[in-house]
Amino acid sequence: MNQSNKEGFRPIKHEPPINFTGKLKFYGRMLLDLQILTIFTDIRKELPKFKGHVLDVGCGQSPYKYLLGPATTYAGIDIVDANNFDYLNSDITPFDGENIPFPDHTFDALICTEVLEHVYNHQKLVDEMYRVCKEGATGIITIPFSARYHYIPYDYFRYTPSALKNIFSKFSKVEISPRGTDVLSICAKVIVLFSRNIIPDNIYKIVLLPFWILLLPVLGLTVIIAHVSRLLNLGTDHDPLGYTIKLIK
Numbered sequence: 001m002n003q004s005n006k007e008g009f010r011p012i013k014h015e016p017p018i019n020f021t022g023k024l025k026f027y028g029r030m031l032l033d034l035q036i037l038t039i040f041t042d043i044r045k046e047l048p049k050f051k052g053h054v055l056d057v058g059c060g061q062s063p064y065k066y067l068l069g070p071a072t073t074y075a076g077i078d079i080v081d082a083n084n085f086d087y088l089n090s091d092i093t094p095f096d097g098e099n100i101p102f103p104d105h106t107f108d109a110l111i112c113t114e115v116l117e118h119v120y121n122h123q124k125l126v127d128e129m130y131r132v133c134k135e136g137a138t139g140i141i142t143i144p145f146s147a148r149y150h151y152i153p154y155d156y157f158r159y160t161p162s163a164l165k166n167i168f169s170k171f172s173k174v175e176i177s178p179r180g181t182d183v184l185s186i187c188a189k190v191i192v193l194f195s196r197n198i199i200p201d202n203i204y205k206i207v208l209l210p211f212w213i214l215l216l217p218v219l220g221l222t223v224i225i226a227h228v229s230r231l232l233n234l235g236t237d238h239d240p241l242g243y244t245i246k247l248i249k
Contacts, residue, residue: 007149007150007151007152009148009192009195009196010086010150010151011150011151012029012033013060013061013086013087014036014060014061014063015061015063016061016062016063016064016065016066017066018066026063031223032191032195032223034180034184034187034188034191034226034230034241035114035144035147035179035188035241035242037230038179038180038184038230038241038242039113039114039142039179039242039244040064041179042140042142042177042179042244043064043067043111043113043140043142044064044067046138046140046246047064047067047068047111047140048067048068048069049069049138050068050069050072050108050109050138051069051071051072051108051109052071052072052073052107052108052109053072053073053075053106053107053108053109054068054072054073054074054075054107054108054109054110054111055075055076055077055100055102055106055107055109055110055111055129055132055133056074056075056076056077056111056112057077057100057110057111057112057115057125057129058077058078058079058112058113058114058115058118059076059077059078059089059092059111060078060082060085060087060089061087061089062074062076062089062091062092064111064113072109075093075102075107076089076091076092076093077092077093077094077095077100077101078092078094078095079094079095079096079097080094080095080096082094084151084154085118085151085154097119097125098119098121098124098125098128099124099128100125100128100129100131100132102132103132104131104132105132105133105134105135106132106133106134107132107133107134107137108133108134108137108138109137109138109139110129110133110137110138110139110140110141110247111139111140111141112129112139112140112141112142113141113142114142114143114144114242116141116143116157116159117143117144117147117155117156117157117158117159118151118154118155118156119156120156122156122157122167123167126167126168126170127170130170130171130249133249134249135249136248136249137248137249138246138247138248139171139245139246139247139248139249140244140245140246140247141244141245141247142179142242142243142244142245143158143159143164143242143243143245144158144241144242145158145159145160145178145239145240145241145242145243146182146185146188146189146239146240146241146242147241147242148189148192159243161176161243164176164243164245168245168247171247171248171249172248172249173246173247173248174245174246174247175245175246175247176243176244176245177243177244177245177246178237178238178240178242178243179240179241179242179243179244180230180237180240180241180242181229181233181234181235181236181237181239181240182235182236182237182238182239182240183225183226183229183234183235184226184229184230184235184240184241185239185240185241187222187223187225187226187229188226188241190218190219190222191219191222191223191226194212194215194216194219197209197212198212198213
């Protein structure tokens, strides 16, 4: 079976809430973007606790930097050709995607959100994270699990907790938590289905647009079910949207 390399619905660039419009986009998208919502829910619990020198690996537009407290200094790194992911951030250190350009034991804390699935030699990058962290450094990493093929062709892996324990085995403490349940994953896929079809980009979708408009109440009900299921933790966590890994070196 041939797999198309054309990405029909590319992820929307995630930018920090730096002004009123930015805040509307940042917080408003979480109504529909359940991946971002669950990531933000976990990230905002941890980042205000960070102290010292913080490294953000694959930082993009540094959307979560604003959550760090005044007792931190921030260093963001991303690949040289981050524009392939629609990101352009001049306030970062470029790197090759594997070798982190800082000395051993430099950082007190680490952030890495939705990056490892895009790194073919992921173990090399994780080992580099370990190398540049000080003893006792803390970290938070998020990865997708139930997620579509995205940023094609730069999307290589989905990881289970069993694999993640091995990948991060050098760290002294590794806590892996699912983000959401199968109910939330199903809702996310329905939302993406509507999103791909409600804005026509070809004649086929234009013809079917009235059909999707008639089904908009289904989208509304799905969004309600998604947020209720997240609050009540309905379903099984064996098929979550993704995983959050909290680390201590």
